[in-house]
Amino acid sequence: MLIRQAPRFRSSEITDEALSLNRRAFMIGAAAVLVGGSTAVAATPPAKDPAPLAATPNPGYRLADPPTKYESATTYNNFYEFGVNKDDPARLAGTLRPRPWSIAVEGLVAKPKTFDIEELLKLAALEERVYALRCVEGWSMVIPWIGYPLAALLKRVEPTSAAKYVEFHTLKDPEQFPAQRKGIFNLGGLDWPYVEGLRLDEAQHPLALLTFGMYGRVLPNQNGAPIRVVVPWKYGFKSAKSIVRIRLVSEEPKTAWNKAASSEYGFYSNVNPQVDHPRWSQATERRIGEFRRRPTLPFNGYADQVASLYAGMDLRKFY
Amino acid sequence: MTARGRVLLKTTVWLVALAPLVALGYWIWTDDLTANPISFITNTLGDWTLRLLLASLAMTPLRIVVGLGWPITLRRLLGLFAFFYALLHFGVWIVVDHFFAWREMAADIAKRPYITVGVTALTLLIPLAVTSTAGMIRRLGGRNWRRLHRLAYATGVLAILHFLWLAKVGRKDQYVYAAILVGLLGIRIWDVARRRLLARRRALAVSTVGAMSPRLSGPTDIC
Numbered sequence: 097m098l099i100r101q102a103p104r105f106r107s108s109e110i111t112d113e114a115l116s117l118n119r120r121a122f123m124i125g126a127a128a129v130l131v132g133g134s135t136a137v138a139a140t141p142p143a144k145d146p147a148p149l150a151a152t153p154n155p156g157y158r159l160a161d162p163p164t165k166y167e168s169a170t171t172y173n174n175f176y177e178f179g180v181n182k183d184d185p186a187r188l189a190g191t192l193r194p195r196p197w198s199i200a201v202e203g204l205v206a207k208p209k210t211f212d213i214e215e216l217l218k219l220a221a222l223e224e225r226v227y228a229l230r231c232v233e234g235w236s237m238v239i240p241w242i243g244y245p246l247a248a249l250l251k252r253v254e255p256t257s258a259a260k261y262v263e264f265h266t267l268k269d270p271e272q273f274p275a276q277r278k279g280i281f282n283l284g285g286l287d288w289p290y291v292e293g294l295r296l297d298e299a300q301h302p303l304a305l306l307t308f309g310m311y312g313r314v315l316p317n318q319n320g321a322p323i324r325v326v327v328p329w330k331y332g333f334k335s336a337k338s339i340v341r342i343r344l345v346s347e348e349p350k351t352a353w354n355k356a357a358s359s360e361y362g363f364y365s366n367v368n369p370q371v372d373h374p375r376w377s378q379a380t381e382r383r384i385g386e387f388r389r390r391p392t393l394p395f396n397g398y399a400d401q402v403a404s405l406y407a408g409m410d411l412r413k414f415y
Numbered sequence: 416m417t418a419r420g421r422v423l424l425k426t427t428v429w430l431v432a433l434a435p436l437v438a439l440g441y442w443i444w445t446d447d448l449t450a451n452p453i454s455f456i457t458n459t460l461g462d463w464t465l466r467l468l469l470a471s472l473a474m475t476p477l478r479i480v481v482g483l484g485w486p487i488t489l490r491r492l493l494g495l496f497a498f499f500y501a502l503l504h505f506g507v508w509i510v511v512d513h514f515f516a517w518r519e520m521a522a523d524i525a526k527r528p529y530i531t532v533g534v535t536a537l538t539l540l541i542p543l544a545v546t547s548t549a550g551m552i553r554r555l556g557g558r559n560w561r562r563l564h565r566l567a568y569a570t571g572v573l574a575i576l577h578f579l580w581l582a583k584v585g586r587k588d589q590y591v592y593a594a595i596l597v598g599l600l601g602i603r604i605w606d607v608a609r610r611r612l613l614a615r616r617r618a619l620a621v622s623t624v625g626a627m628s629p630r631l632s633g634p635t636d637i638c
Contacts, residue, residue, distance in 0.1 A: 165450075172450035180585045182449060233583075235451055285585045356584045375580065376527060377519075384450045388514055 146316050149309035150222065151242040157225035157303070159397075161383075164237035166311045168384050173318050174231065175337060176286055177266065177273035184275075185318035192272045192338065194315075194322035203263070203343035206254035213322050217308055219252065220244035224312075225305060230367045230396045232331035236381045241326050242309030247300045249342075255296060259344035262299040264325060264336035266290035286352050292336035293349030293363065294327065295405075303328055303401055329395040329402045331365045362415035366406070367396035371415050416485045428489055432496040435463045436503075453511050460504035465574055467497035469595055472571050476602040491547050494567065498544045501537045529580035536573035539566050568603070571596050 175185040199216060202208040211219075222242050230236045250262070268289035270276040276288045298304065305326040308315060315321040320337025327335050333353050353361035360374050369379045369392040380389040395402050406414070416424075439459060442448045449455045471493035474486040513520050523530050543564055545551070552560045575593050582589040 168450035176585055180583065182451070235454070353584075375529060377523060379519075382451065382453065387453075387511075389512075389516075 146309075146314040146321075148312055149242050149314045151224040151309065151312075152221065154223040154225050157223075157227065159226045159228055159238055161228070161238045163226060163240055163311075164384050169237055169239055169310070170316050170318060172384065174233075174332065175318055175320070177275050177288070177290065177338070178318070179275050188274055189317035191274060192267075192317040192321060194317060194338075197322050197340075199323060199340055199342065201249065201253045201342045201344075203345050204256045204259035205344050206256060207252070209253060216249070216306075216323065220248040222308065227303075227305070227326060227328040228396050229326075229328065229332055229335075230381060230392065232333060232361070232365070232373065232378075234376060234378070234381050235384055236392075236396075237384050239310055240312070241305055241307045242312070243305045243307035243326070245302050246304045246306045246325055247302065249306055250296075250300060250344075253344075255344045258346050260296055261345050261347065261349055262294050262296055263341075263343040263345055263349040264292045264294075264339050265341035265343070266292075266336055267338045267340045286356050289340075290336065290352045291349060292325075292334055293351050294334070296344070297405060298327070298402075301402060301405065303398060329366055329398040331361075331367060333361070334365050364406075364411070364414045366402075366411065366415075367392060368394060368411055368415070370394070371412055416488075421485075421488060424485065424489065425492060428492050428496075432463075432467060432493070435459060435500075453507070457504060457507050457512060460500055460507060461578070464497055464500040464504050465578065465592055467493050467500060468567075468571055468574055469592065469599070471497055472567060472596070472599050476599050476606075479602055479606045495544060495547060498540045501540055505534070505537055529577050532573045532580070533577040536570040536577060539570045539573070543567060543570075568600060571600075 171186040172182045173185040174182070175189075178185040178188040195213065197213040198210050199213070200208075200210045221244060223244060224240050224242050226238060226240045228236060229239055246262075266289050267273065268276060270278075273288075275285075294304065305328075307320075307324050307326045308322065310316075310319060315324065320335075320339075323339050324337040325335050325339070348363055351361075351363060353365075354363055367378075372378050378392055381392045382389050393399070439448075439456060443452075471490050474490040474493070477483055477486040509515065509520065524534050525531070543566055546555060546560065546563060555563065575589075575596050578589045578592060
C-alpha cells in the first residue's frame with residue numbers, strides 16, 4: 097500500500113466517464129444503424145449525473161493505483177435493497193429519494209441528535225480520499241470518495257464509557273427499495289433493515305470515512321446515497337449505505353450478513369488473504385478493469401495503519 | 416417425422432445453441448460485458464451449459480409423459496452442445512480467470528466443493544461425448560451403452576450442486592434449475608417403477624394362469 101506520496105494522476109484524469117459514455121452511445125448508434133439500416137442515431141442519453149460536490153484532495157490518503165472508471169463503479173454494484181444482480185442497483189435506484197434525509201445518532205451517547213443531511217455535510221471539511229475497495233466476492237475497485245472521518249461525527253455526540261460498538265442502519269422503505277417488498281419467494285434473503293457494525297475504536301480510526309460523494313460528485317443512489325460509511329480495510333459489505341440511524345451500543349451488533357450466513361461472514365470481516373471464505377479463496381482478487389488477478393493484501397493494503405487494532409487477536413477465529 | 420422436419424429441427428437446435436456465443440461475441444466487440452467481463456462470460460457459459468444439459472435430459476421424459484418420439488433424436492445434439500459449453504466454461508476459468516496458475520487451480524479443485532463437483536461433472540461428460548457416435552453404440556452394445564449413459568443424470572446432479580454451492584444468499588434461479596432436474600429425475604424414476612410393477616403383474620398373471628392351465632402359457636414360451 098502506497099500512501100503519503102505525490103499524486104500520480106490529476107483529478108481531471110479521474111472522471112473519464114464522459115469519454116466512455118460517448119463511446120457507448122456511439123456503439124449503440126452504430127448497432128442501430130447496422131440493425132435498422134437507418135441513418136438516425138438512436139443513442140440513449142446517459143443517465144443524469146449527480147451534482148458536483150467540492151472537496152479538498154487529501155494527499156495522505158491517496159492510493160497510487162489508477163481509479164476505476166466511473167461507469168464501472170456506478171454500474172457494477174452490490175446493493176441488495178435493489179436486487180441481487182450487479183446491474184440491479186444502477187437500473188432500479190431511481191426510486192431512492194436522497195433528499196430530504198436525516199440521520200439519527202443515538203444510543204450510548206451524551207448528546208444524541210438527529211442531523212439533517214445538509215447539516216451533516218457541513219460538520220467537518222470534506223476531503224477527497226482515494227481508497228481501494230475489496231469485495232468479499234473477489235473483485236476490487238479504486239474509488240475517490242468524498243467525506244470526512246466518521247470520528248468527527250462520533251465526537252460531536254460524545255459516546256459514553258459504556259459504548260463499545262457502533263451500529264449502522266440502512267433505510268428500510270419498500271417504496272424506495274424494491275427488494276424490500278415482501279414476495280412469495282422471500283426465503284433465505286437478508287433481514288431488513290440492513291444492519292452493519294464496527295467496534296468503537298474501528299469506527300474512530302482516521303481511515304473510517306463518513307462518505308457523501310465520489311468522483312467529484314454527490315453519491316449516486318446506487319452507491320449508497322446520500323450518506324454511507326467506507327471502511328477500506330474490510331470487505332465492502334461492512335461499509336453500510338444509505339444510512340438513517342447510527343447507534344452506539346455496548347454489545348457486538350448482529351449484522352445482516354452475519355445473521356444470513358454466520359460461517360461465511362464474520363463480524364470483523366477484515367480483508368485477509370490468509371483466511372478464505374468457506375467456499376472460495378481470498379488470496380487473489382480481480383481489479384475491475386484489469387485482466388490478470390492480483391494478490392490480495394492483508395487489511396486490503398492498510399495493515400500499517402490498522403493491524404494494531406487487532407493485536408493479540410486470532411484473525412482466523414475473529415474472521 | 417419427415418426427413419425435412421428432422422433437418423429443420425436440428426438446424427433450430429444448432430441456431431439456438433450457438434446464439435449465446437454469437438451474443439457474447441457481439442458484446443465483446445461492443446465492449447458491453449459489464450464491468451467484470453470475465454465473470455460475466457464465465458457465468459453466461461455456465462448458465463448455458465446447465466440449460467443445454469437439462470434440455471438433453473428432458474428429451475426422454477418428454478417421450479414418457481407426452482408420448483412424443485422425435486425429441487429423442489435431439490438428445491445427442493443437445494448433450495454434445497452442453498459438453499461444448501462446459502469445455503468453454505472450464506477453458507475460460509483456466510485461461511482467462513486464472514491464467515494457467517495450475518497450482519492455485521489444483522488447490523481450488525481439491526478444496527472448494529463447488530469446484531470439485533463442477534470438474535467431476537465435466538470429467539463424467541467426456542466418456543459420454545466420446546461414446547456418442549453410432550459406431551460406439553454398436554461396439555458397446557445397446558445395454559452397456561445405456562448403462563454408461565445413465566451418467567448423464569449424475570452430471571446433472573453434480574452440475575446443479577455446483578450452482579447451488581456457488582450461488583450467493585438471496586439468489587433464486589439456482590432453485591429453479593434444481594427443481595427442473597428433480598422433476599426430470601422424478602419422471603424417470605416413476606417410469607422405471609411403473610414398468611417394474613407392470614412387468615411383475617404380468618409375470619404374476621402369467622404364472623397364476625399358467626399354473627391353472629399350462630397350455631395358456633404357450634405364447635410367452637414362444638417369446
